[in-house]
Amino acid sequence: MKFLLLDDHPLFRQALKSITQRLDPAATVFECASYDEARPLLGDDVDLVLLDLRLSGLDGMQVLATLRSQHPALPVVVVSASEDKHEVMEVVRLGALGFVPKASSAEVMEHALRLVLSGSIYLPSHIMPDFEVPAAPQRDSALDLTERQMQVMRLMAQGESNKQIARKLNLAENTVKVHVTAILRELNVSSRAQAIVALFQRGDGPS
Structure with a gap:
């Protein structure tokens, strides 16, 4: 595996490096x-970028937007000293697959990266409750989804991977993928992270 750490603090980069090597000792x-240092290293063979939003002299949000525009298939996880909910929402809207506060423990950071690498998303535990979908949506909901798709969507909003959703709902993983595709199409988004933002903005997300 290949990781790219984009952070202007050497000590924190070293901490991140040790965590990525726990994920894959041969990484x-x-x-x-x-x-500018990162640009020539970005490519299809990089598995994950860890981006600090507080790069010296740069707007981290703009760097994220540029990354997602120029390398749309490249997974990006934001690490930040901030835990502002609006900032979390913005990085997910821009296409990041995770937001990890720098104050997180190494175990939390490792868990977050494993989730993202497995195809899921990660948001801080004190943020996730804000994205839960109502357990019993009204019949006149604007979303044209089946009851099963609503169940899948609730678990998506909780950061569950397709494999975890399949296990919890006793479905084949391929069936879950079909439901996820339908949900993304209905919400007019292209990723699970964007789906969570769309739910929040619709008013279906917060409890």
Whole structure:
């Protein structure tokens, strides 16, 4: 595996590097202090980018937007000293697959990265409740989804991977993928992360 760490603090990069090597001892880890350093290293063979939003002299949100625009298939996880909910919403809207506060423990960070690498998303535990979908949506809901798709959507909003959803609902994983595709189409989004933002903005997300 190949990881790219984009953070201008050497000590924190070292901490991130040790965590990525717990995920894969043979991993190649690129350490960059600026986007100019990172640019030539970005490509299809990078498995995950860890991006600090507080890069010196740069707007981290703009860096994220540029990354997602130029490398749309490249998974990006944001690490930040901030835990502002609006900032979390914005990075997910821009296409990040995770947001991990820098104050998180190494175990939480490792768990978050494993989730993202498995195809799921990660948001801080104190943020996730805000994205839960009502257990019993009204019949006149604007969403044209079946009851089963609503069940899948609730678990998606809780950060569950397709495999976990399949296990909990006693479905084949391929069946879950079909439901997820239908949900994304109904919400007019292209990713699970964007689906969560869409639910929040619709008013279906917060409890």
